[in-house]
Amino acid sequence: MSAPEEEIVRFDNVGLRYGTEREVLSNISFTLFPGRFYFLTGASGAGKTSLLKLLYLAQRPSRGAIRMFGTDVITQPRERLPAYRRRMGVVFQDFRLVDHLSAFDNVALPLRVSGVREADLLGPVSDMLEWVGLAHRADARPATLSGGEQQRVAIARAVIGRPDMLVADEPTGNVDPDMALKLIRLFEALNRLGTTVVVATHDVHLLRKVPDSLIMRLDKGLLSDPTGALRYPPRRVGAGE
């Protein structure tokens, strides 16, 4: 029996409700491990975005415990949470680019937040824009970019700081199949560099594009584990039941 892997995220009986409404997520328990590629699937309204919000610390759960990077983040004082957020990259479903900043400045934002000097920004940001094929649009504002270009700026911003974990909410939702595949290849490349990737998608065709991925499925706020992703040790897709 191999030694247990160090977990990067652990959810224990987490529940989430907005106001006095019924729970949108119930009894969510799972563990994510470093360097793995996870898909979070489920129909629209299943609670994928709510689960990701808990994951990237935009939302506090109504109950349960969440440990990230070895720390119980629920009991952490809020002034310590930015340090955990800086270890994550997030691709939002609606991109959430800053309208009045250029593509370059949007991508540079996490580095500026982390205190990187202006002189040290130019190289990594230019490289990243080139990597996503947008070097020629560095000065363009988000409003002048196409949906796919905005998506790539959002991805570049999410990965520029080489996060320990990348969380992407429907990153291929607004692009054509070719571009969707290119984006998934970008995530795979990042994953190979050691970043844990969590991609929420309702596109079942995408799941088979990443052979080593693990799948979490949400249905009406309840989590199922078709590939054993949530158990230890997680089983790979195609490994057989």
Added chain:
Amino acid sequence: MKKPPVLSRAAARGPAPLRGKRAAHLLPRARLGGPMPWVIAIMVALTVLAAGGGLALDNLADRARGELAGSATVQILAADPANRAQQAEAAADLLVQDPAVAGLALVPQDTVEELLEPWLGTDNPEDAVPIPTLIDLRLRGGADQATLERLRSLLADRAPDARIDAQGKWLAPVLAALSALGWMALGLIALLAFTGAAAVWLAARNALGSNRDTIEIVHLLGGSDHQIAQIFQRSILFDALLGGVFGLAFGMVAVWLMGAQFSALDSGLVSGGGLETTDWLVLALVPAGAVALAVLTARFTVLASLRKML
């Protein structure tokens, strides 16, 4: 597809201030700026005027108090001129020997009649009403009640019609009015500071609302509350500096012009209310206070709003 670039692990670094022009551009300038420099300019100008007026009144009262602090007047109120002169001479003899008395001067009768001329006319006023003889006293330890009582007792036998009053007593109502005006100026400054802080609070709240998306993004990218507050502080700092400089210039010119106007009145009392060099320096500090108040107000407003986010 090319390999991703090798990046520094910048995200592992601790929080640091968002620096430089580009950090300031995180908030569109027009959204936070707007009328704020002008509001601050008006606040600073009014505060400089109120502070200038308050300092001038304070100087006026101080000078008046200083001049009158050790002064007293002895009035010989006897109706008979000969008796009055005799009592005045006796009183002067007694007083000049008293250790509390630094000096005295018998006010010439011509001077007294000249002072009364507007009311009694020039035709031998002594015939109309008895005019008291006045002795101007300078006291060593101040014209306090105990000293005046002792001097009254001293004169009781040889100058029974003598009456001694501290000169400060005559100006007491004026000094009280000046003090009230000084307090009013202070109250006005406090109100202006409160109004200025309220204006900044509203502007910061408005800017927070307008820039909520940007703030949320910076927050979710790992920006700390202090970093986000610094963006607002930086923005309000420039507004406050600009407004402070304009307000100070306007206020200083207005105070100087008012001072020149009052000096032209050539009144002993009013001309005593000029501003000293230190007073001008105090006025020059008003914009610094306004800038500090605006920056702190913006900081606390933003931090209070951010605490509502996770």
